[in-house]
Amino acid sequence: MAQSAMSGSGTTAGDDPLRTAVWRLRSRACWADAAALLDPAAETDARAALQRAALLVERCLYTERGWAAAEDALRSAEALAHDDDERGAAACERGQLAYTSTLLGVRDRADEARSALGRAAALLAPGSPGRALLDFRRGLMAENLADSPEAARAAYRRAHAGATAHPDPLLLSFTWRHLAGLALREGELTEARHGFAESLRIREELGYLVGTAPALASLAEAEPDPDEAARLRSEAMRLFRLLGGVPTWLEGQLATAA
Numbered sequence: 175m176a177q178s179a180m181s182g183s184g185t186t187a188g189d190d191p192l193r194t195a196v197w198r199l200r201s202r203a204c205w206a207d208a209a210a211l212l213d214p215a216a217e218t219d220a221r222a223a224l225q226r227a228a229l230l231v232e233r234c235l236y237t238e239r240g241w242a243a244a245e246d247a248l249r250s251a252e253a254l255a256h257d258d259d260e261r262g263a264a265a266c267e268r269g270q271l272a273y274t275s276t277l278l279g280v281r282d283r284a285d286e287a288r289s290a291l292g293r294a295a296a297l298l299a300p301g302s303p304g305r306a307l308l309d310f311r312r313g314l315m316a317e318n319l320a321d322s323p324e325a326a327r328a329a330y331r332r333a334h335a336g337a338t339a340h341p342d343p344l345l346l347s348f349t350w351r352h353l354a355g356l357a358l359r360e361g362e363l364t365e366a367r368h369g370f371a372e373s374l375r376i377r378e379e380l381g382y383l384v385g386t387a388p389a390l391a392s393l394a395e396a397e398p399d400p401d402e403a404a405r406l407r408s409e410a411m412r413l414f415r416l417l418g419g420v421p422t423w424l425e426g427q428l429a430t431a432a
Contacts (some may be wrong), residue, residue, distance in 0.1 A: 190227070196225070203384040203420045205233035209247070216250065220260045223251040224267070230351055231267050235274045236384060254395050259304065262297030265290045266308050277318055278423075284319050291315065306345055307334025313352065314320040327356050347376040347385065351392055368432040375428065387413040388424055 192211060199208035207227045214221035225245035232238045248268055249323045255261040269290030272283035291312055297303050313329030323407055333417040334349035336342075354369025376382075384429035387410040407428055 196229075200229060200232075201380070201382045201384055203236065203417045205229045205236075206243075216247075218254070220251065220254040221254060222289060223247070223254045223378065224260065224263050227251040228268050229263070231271045231274070234271065235278075238278055238280070238422050239279065239354075241275070258297045259299070259302060260289075262294045262302070262308075263292035263304050265297060266311060267302065269294060270311055273319070275314060284315075287315060287319075301335075303340040304344070306333045306342060308335035308342060308350075309336060310345060317352070317356070323356050323359065323408065327353065330356070343376050344380060344382060347373045347380070347382070347389070350376070351389065354396070363396055363398065369394070370396055384417060384420060387411075388421060389418070391424060391427055 192416070196208045196211055196246040199205070199211070205410050209226045212222050212226040212229075216226045227250070229246040230240055230247045234244050247273065248264065251267070252264045253260075255264050269287045272287035272290060275281050275283045275328065276287060291308065294304075294308050295312075298308060309329050309335075310333035313326045313333060316329055317326035329347050334346065334353065337345040350369045351373035354366045354373065357363075357369060358366035361399045370389065370393040374393055376387050377385045380398060390410035390413070394403040394410070397406060410424070411428055414420070414428065419425060
């Protein structure tokens, strides 16, 4: 299952208490609680409204619910956006929500996703920090909706370079993972293991608990030792249960592997 990424904040010692609290809740699959912390500021502040919308969009991917709340939050963020960067970021989130709906079989919104991400590309400047996230999401579209691995790889590499240039370790964990997934698809086990291991390392360092189980499961897919692969899947299942069955799509992946 393809994961999304939302630019990380609250992950370093210098962050303010609100950002840190939002990150801790988000990383433990408490998106609604994290969004609630942003409610007061999100009424008038475009950046807070965008972050709140992004949290609720991410919840849809991991839980397959909360669609109406995400739509409402997106409309509010779009209404508050006052420059191209903010409008581009909102379009990027709208594209992600439409992509998620299509990917999970809720409703086919592929055309809306492509249109929104295209609008984001037109609005975000080439050097904008938000460009890396946009490139990553365009890679997801190419890989999972268009079945174009070469286009996906090019987009993921651009995202990887952008996340390195504008340090975004969480996004790097996603680009490592998806580049590794393409390598695994082509039988490049050494490259795949390296990418999956880097993704897992970053997520563990950040304390991104909700993303650690998928990272463990992915690494298990590229592990040649059956005992080690079983250990990785067992740990992934433990974390999956600890978080109350989130992400929802991981259960099927782990059951199939078992």
